[in-house]
Amino acid sequence: KAKKSGRCQYRLFSQDLSIEADRWHSLSNDLHGACDRGEFVLYYQPQVAIGTSKVVGTEALLRWNHPKLGIVEPSLFIPLLEENGRMIEVGRWVLTEACHQNAEWQARGITGVRVAVNISAQQFYRGDIVSSVRTALEDTGLEARWLELELTESLTLEDSEATHRIMGELKALGVKLSLDDFGTGWSSLGYLRHFPLDGIKIDRSFVRDMLEDQNTAAIVQSVLDLARQLNLECIAEGVETEEQLAHLRDSHCQVMQGYLCRAAMPPEEAAAFLNEYFAQNQAA
Ligand code: C2E
Ligand code: MG
Ligand code: MG
Ligand code: MG
Numbered sequence: 570k571a572k573k574s575g576r577c578q579y580r581l582f583s584q585d586l587s588i589e590a591d592r593w594h595s596l597s598n599d600l601h602g603a604c605d606r607g608e609f610v611l612y613y614q615p616q617v618a619i620g621t622s623k624v625v626g627t628e629a630l631l632r633w634n635h636p637k638l639g640i641v642e643p644s645l646f647i648p649l650l651e652e653n654g655r656m657i658e659v660g661r662w663v664l665t666e667a668c669h670q671n672a673e674w675q676a677r678g679i680t681g682v683r684v685a686v687n688i689s690a691q692q693f694y695r696g697d698i699v700s701s702v703r704t705a706l707e708d709t710g711l712e713a714r715w716l717e718l719e720l721t722e723s724l725t726l727e728d729s730e731a732t733h734r735i736m737g738e739l740k741a742l743g744v745k746l747s748l749d750d751f752g753t754g755w756s757s758l759g760y761l762r763h764f765p766l767d768g769i770k771i772d773r774s775f776v777r778d779m780l781e782d783q784n785t786a787a788i789v790q791s792v793l794d795l796a797r798q799l800n801l802e803c804i805a806e807g808v809e810t811e812e813q814l815a816h817l818r819d820s821h822c823q824v825m826q827g828y829l830c831r832a833a834m835p836p837e838e839a840a841a842f843l844n845e846y847f848a849q850n851q852a853a
Contacts, residue, residue: 597649599635604659608634611666612833615842616685616804616826619818622850624843626717628685628826629667630833631659647689656689657696663687664701668709668716670836675715679843685717687749693720694731699738706742713743719770721749728763740765747804752792761799769796773807773827780812793820 603609609631616626633641650656664686671684692698706713718739739746747768748760752775760766771792778785796803805817808827817825834842 596635596641596646597652600633600646600649600655603633604662608636609659609662609666610634610835611663611670612835613670613684613839614826614833615830615839615846616824617830619814619822619825624682624846624850625824626683626685627671627839627843628719628833629663629670629687631663631687632833651689651691654691654695656691660689660692660696661701661705664705665708668705668711671715672709672711674840674843675711677840677844679840679847682843683715683717683745685719685747687719687721689721693735699735699742702739702744703742706744714745717745717747717767719747719749728759732764736765747802750806752788761795761801766801768802768804770804770806770826771822776805776807776813776817776827777809780816786816790820793822797821 610633611629612632613627613629615624616628617623618625631643631647633643633646635641647656650659667684667686671682674682688698692701702716702718705711706716736746745767746765747770748764748766749770750772751769753772761769769792771789775785775789775792779789780786793803802824803822804824804826805813805822806826808814808817808825808829810829813827814825814829831842
């Protein structure tokens, strides 16, 4: 019986795979020229200081507005873009668009809110990231201190001369550097030791499990203590419940990001959110 259901599963699985493969293939084709056709859009998710409830930043999250499928999540197309190096070009667009949006919001009175942009490994090592960032800042007039670059831990930053040089040059521009998805890779402590980081983002898998699992809770607490000692700002990702927020507050985590506040929003909605938030909380 087990064998039969096993075969069944196998058949189902392989069928799924071929559907997946077809979809993959057509998505990949559709991606050609998507940037030039203006099909990419940035959504923004608020980052809120836990102590004061002020919005301290927004993370720009890439979406693809597919002509037939509608909004497509980055996990479905970023790997396709990375496959043949096209993420570098899209990444440049993301940087410029995020800086432009932030500068525009500042001109409309939404000040003191930085913007965080995700940087892929490809962009970091092969995309001439320093000049891309410099150009984006110059073209949009955004002050560097309002831009934060999120480097994911899975980017496997090499402890190489190139990494140090690039990070040093980015810091010299005045942008902030943070380590995304902290705790999911193997080299976290080494990164903290060697790289000039300003912040870390505790991966949402830790936030998800910390109230149920004592080991996770202990790790989160230790990471927060460590971050404080190292003078790093700590952002908790994926905060979904009041209980999680209360726990993070008790543990002295500075900033939260997650559905509990808002999911990532299209630009107009994000602007409306920020305006309303400003009117209520931020004025002082
Ligand atoms: P990330 O940088 O870790 O971004 C956080 C992800 O968690 C986002 O998914 C966000 O929508 C989601 N999230 C936020 N709050 C919650 C929550 O409370 N619960 C849950 N379950 N999820 C939450 P998204 O937008 O699908 O992005 C996925 C990943 O794609 C990002 O992870 C980032 O690594 C990558 N990405 C997104 N935009 C860009 C980009 O412009 N460039 C690059 N290189 N990567 C990007
Ligand atoms: Mg991120
Ligand atoms: Mg993350
Ligand atoms: Mg993530």
